Amino acid sequence: MFDDRLFRPGAAPSPEDRDRPSVRAALNAAMREEMRRDPLVFQMGEDIALASPFGVTSGLAAEFGRERIRDAPCSEVAVLGAAVGAAIGGMRPIVEFQFGDFLSVAIDQLTHQAAMLRYLTGGQVKVPLVVRLPCGAGQGAGSQHSQSLYSWFVHAPGIKVVLPATAMDAKGLMKTAIRDDNPVLVFEHKQLYRSRWPVTAEYADPEFVIPFGRAAIRRTGHDVTVVATLTLLHHTLAVADALADEGISVEVIDPRTLVPLDTATIVDSVRRTGRLLVVDEAYLPCGIQGEVMALVVERAFDALKAAPRRLGNPGVPVPFAPPLEAAVIPDARRIAEAIRALVGRA
Amino acid sequence: MTHSLTKADVDERVALLRTMLLIRAVENAWADAYFAEEITGIPPSLSTGQEAIATGACAALADGDFVFTTHRGQAPQIARGLEPRRVLAELYCRRDGYNKGKSYHVTDVSRGVIGMGGVVPAQIPVAGGMAVAQKMRGTDRVSVAFFGDGASNEGAFHETANLAAMWTLPLILLCENNGYCITQPVADAVKAPSIASRAAAYGLPGVCVDGNDVLAVREAITAAVARARTGGGATLVEARSERVAGHLCHDRQGYRPAGEIDAARGRCPIERLRGALAAAQILEADAYARLEAEVAAEVADAVAFARASPFPATHEACEDLWA
Numbered sequence: 001m002f003d004d005r006l007f008r009p010g011a012a013p014s015p016e017d018r019d020r021p022s023v024r025a026a027l028n029a030a031m032r033e034e035m036r037r038d039p040l041v042f043q044m045g046e047d048i049a050l051a052s053p054f055g056v057t058s059g060l061a062a063e064f065g066r067e068r069i070r071d072a073p074c075s076e077v078a079v080l081g082a083a084v085g086a087a088i089g090g091m092r093p094i095v096e097f098q099f100g101d102f103l104s105v106a107i108d109q110l111t112h113q114a115a116m117l118r119y120l121t122g123g124q125v126k127v128p129l130v131v132r133l134p135c136g137a138g139q140g141a142g143s144q145h146s147q148s149l150y151s152w153f154v155h156a157p158g159i160k161v162v163l164p165a166t167a168m169d170a171k172g173l174m175k176t177a178i179r180d181d182n183p184v185l186v187f188e189h190k191q192l193y194r195s196r197w198p199v200t201a202e203y204a205d206p207e208f209v210i211p212f213g214r215a216a217i218r219r220t221g222h223d224v225t226v227v228a229t230l231t232l233l234h235h236t237l238a239v240a241d242a243l244a245d246e247g248i249s250v251e252v253i254d255p256r257t258l259v260p261l262d263t264a265t266i267v268d269s270v271r272r273t274g275r276l277l278v279v280d281e282a283y284l285p286c287g288i289q290g291e292v293m294a295l296v297v298e299r300a301f302d303a304l305k306a307a308p309r310r311l312g313n314p315g316v317p318v319p320f321a322p323p324l325e326a327a328v329i330p331d332a333r334r335i336a337e338a339i340r341a342l343v344g345r346a
Numbered sequence: 347m348t349h350s351l352t353k354a355d356v357d358e359r360v361a362l363l364r365t366m367l368l369i370r371a372v373e374n375a376w377a378d379a380y381f382a383e384e385i386t387g388i389p390p391s392l393s394t395g396q397e398a399i400a401t402g403a404c405a406a407l408a409d410g411d412f413v414f415t416t417h418r419g420q421a422p423q424i425a426r427g428l429e430p431r432r433v434l435a436e437l438y439c440r441r442d443g444y445n446k447g448k449s450y451h452v453t454d455v456s457r458g459v460i461g462m463g464g465v466v467p468a469q470i471p472v473a474g475g476m477a478v479a480q481k482m483r484g485t486d487r488v489s490v491a492f493f494g495d496g497a498s499n500e501g502a503f504h505e506t507a508n509l510a511a512m513w514t515l516p517l518i519l520l521c522e523n524n525g526y527c528i529t530q531p532v533a534d535a536v537k538a539p540s541i542a543s544r545a546a547a548y549g550l551p552g553v554c555v556d557g558n559d560v561l562a563v564r565e566a567i568t569a570a571v572a573r574a575r576t577g578g579g580a581t582l583v584e585a586r587s588e589r590v591a592g593h594l595c596h597d598r599q600g601y602r603p604a605g606e607i608d609a610a611r612g613r614c615p616i617e618r619l620r621g622a623l624a625a626a627q628i629l630e631a632d633a634y635a636r637l638e639a640e641v642a643a644e645v646a647d648a649v650a651f652a653r654a655s656p657f658p659a660t661h662e663a664c665e666d667l668w669a
Contacts, residue, residue, distance in 0.1 A: 078505030085475020122446035126669035181669035
């Protein structure tokens, strides 16, 4: 299902997959449509015009030119800062970081400038800005190219955080991100770029968008609620299929956006199931998993039949050696064990 | 001795003098409010002795141009015509301030002033981005990034200077070199012959100007603006001055050599222009006294306005985050 050969040529799609868009193609289509619709949308990033490493901007420079698809120098601070200034000046910039981890280089421009300038100016400016951040482990890319750092930015006020897990969501959420008048981070899991997904007819509609703040219930169930994102959402769905054979009924919720977070859908689900597991690649300390648990405990403590559980990176750099990397990222086995423990079948 | 200036030249010089006097008076009122404990929190950062830089630079700009200020940003706010009433109301953290009491860094988008400076170099790349927008939207407008000598050692400055050269941006990088980065003398932290000389490393023109000579500053920025408006790209201008007040008002500057501050006071840019205008019989003592009185009355009114303005309502703490 997923791409652990990110740095090798892709295999030909199976006959079943041939007409299904990849997440990469969906992101590309969303940006292409929005750039056709709105001449104020433009992009900056390293190597995005000729050879974007993951190919998400492929072909855009040919259609829109090098002014609107701007190859940036290796200057993350200046480029993200330029996006903030251009946004204040009425443009709608999209910035690609080659690896999302590199946002750490320019974090002041995001958290203090992009995210705070509207507040600090008493609402005088708006900062419509999309930052695209390839994220996630599983490709042996090493500690500084494999993290899932969205918890940092959920913690900071004024930033929307988007995690698309399918081609439909990649297209619909990216279009909403580009039309949003606030800073939006889109975390794109590298293992999902070449993965292909069935889509409905509305996928092709240029006006198809997915609003922020609406979680998707990917599978209904009555014993356990699992909140999961990106690749781990799909691993969870596979686990849920398998556990159905053991008589365990699992509800799976994809929050899709962490800011805004659809707390109501998650809490309603836990009120029905009485059990919660949160699964994510994020570091566990102060991670998104703990935040979701806290929100549920505050609102549905009386409904809980077992202590909520969470899975994530225990708090070590994502290791380079594949066996070590696999040891710190949640997988199907650990998801299944956690669910069984929650229902007393451990 | 008389002069050969046109009436427009005379009026402009008097206007420049009035702007510098107004900056000094507004800032003194802010400092008074701090020492009288009318305002709390982070102390004022005064441009005393540096007024010629913002005054000369902003005189070279037009509507639609943008300036991005530093934490020592009141001078360009006043020089771009912001109302002292609403500037002081903001510095008193009041509801009628430009930013509704939400920032030390006064902003008025309608007059092209974006108040920044909470994080030292952050306004420099943002000004570069405004220049990207001005260029992409087909205007001939320009952006000015004010920054200090300290910020010239930040990566954000180097990255932006390089980007401005690469993309031929209509940007003026205006370094206010006031001799100190808080307690650190510039000579300790800058081993190049000047900050302006760094421009060569980016392929930009670099100009060093006497920052206490308002006409020289205006002339240097006018040239940089003309270059930017006609597609010539960015210029780095270093305006040299001296910090008279402390980094912030609570800074007693015990780290500075004896006599240095008094000597700097003796090179006051306001007194320099006043003296020149008096010598040329453009502005006699009584006319200057009237100008000072006019400015004092305007600032007294602004202080009264700021004091009378209410604090923001508590519910406003959660407003203006999202567009």
